[in-house]
Amino acid sequence: GAGVSQSPSNKVTEKGKDVELRCDPISGHTALYWYRQSLGQGLEFLIYFQGNSAPDKSGLPSDRFSAERTGGSVSTLTIQRTQQEDSAVYLCASRVEAVDTQYFGPGTRLTVL
Amino acid sequence: AQSVTQLDSQVPVFEEAPVELRCNYSSSVSVYLFWYVQYPNQGLQLLLKYLSGSTLVESINGFEAEFNKSQTSFHLRKPSVHISDTAEYFCAVTSSNDYKLSFGAGTTVTVRA
Numbered sequence: 631g632a633g634v635s636q637s638p639s640n641k642v643t644e645k646g647k648d649v650e651l652r653c654d655p656i657s658g659h660t661a662l663y664w665y666r667q668s669l670g671q672g673l674e675f676l677i678y679f680q681g682n683s684a685p686d687k688s689g690l691p692s693d694r695f696s697a698e699r700t701g702g703s704v705s706t707l708t709i710q711r712t713q714q715e716d717s718a719v720y721l722c723a724s725r726v727e728a729v730d731t732q733y734f735g736p737g738t739r740l741t742v743l
Numbered sequence: 744a745q746s747v748t749q750l751d752s753q754v755p756v757f758e759e760a761p762v763e764l765r766c767n768y769s770s771s772v773s774v775y776l777f778w779y780v781q782y783p784n785q786g787l788q789l790l791l792k793y794l795s796g797s798t799l800v801e802s803i804n805g806f807e808a809e810f811n812k813s814q815t816s817f818h819l820r821k822p823s824v825h826i827s828d829t830a831e832y833f834c835a836v837t838s839s840n841d842y843k844l845s846f847g848a849g850t851t852v853t854v855r856a
Contacts, residue, residue, distance in 0.1 A: 634786075661841075661842070663843070663844075665844075665846075672846060672847070672848045672849065673833060673835075673844075673846035673849070674846075675843050675844060675845070678841060678843055680841065686841065686843070689843075721786070721787065723787075725842060730775060730792065730794060730842055731789055731792070732789075732842065732844070733789075734779075734786045734787040734788070735786060736785070736786045737786060
């Protein structure tokens with residue numbers, strides 16, 4: 631079956647612009663995660679959605695970052711007023727409830743000029 | 744909170760030679776441990792995991808890792824590597840049922856003929 635998909639695969643933007651990154655999880659996966667992979671910080675947890683519960687936003691680095699998950703499926707990560715330090719690969723992962731394994735998407739490479 | 748230390752950032756190795764990638768974690772509670780692999784230009788894939796039970800876990804492609812609670816380690820080994828094992832390897836830990844992962848900085852393995 632289809633895996634986790636993310637779009638766009640690459641995004642180049644100018645400093646100060648807003649960007650939206652999309653994640654389509656595996657069908658039936660109730661848990662969804664966003665991580666960031668950057669040269670300086672490695673792989674970092676950003677936010678976690680589980681079913682209809684309030685998301686765990688404890689990893690978001692600033693209030694310029696937000697995410698939503700509509701209908702328990704697709705998720706969008708939004709970065710407002712992008713800064714050069716936001717340049718990274720943003721990874722999405724999903725998981726079936728009560729099962730431990732996360733399946734990762736290919737990522738979106740964000741470059742802020 | 745927990746953290747992961749991967750002691751080696753780069754590991755060059757000849758084909759058919761053994762390799763060991765070191766991973767140490769810190770946590771005040773029980774943990775689940777994972778090794779993920781990222782092949783060039785691909786997404787993260789689960790290699791193997793330790794949740795409970797036998798402390799020695801194996802993957803389908805010949806890797807194994809041993810959970811050592813007293814040394815807080817989860818080192819990854821393969822007795823004979825192939826060119827196709829060239830990749831970046833990440834150790835990850837979680838101590839909660841939401842499976843938010845904390846990753847190590849990664850170890851790049853380069854296998855040479």
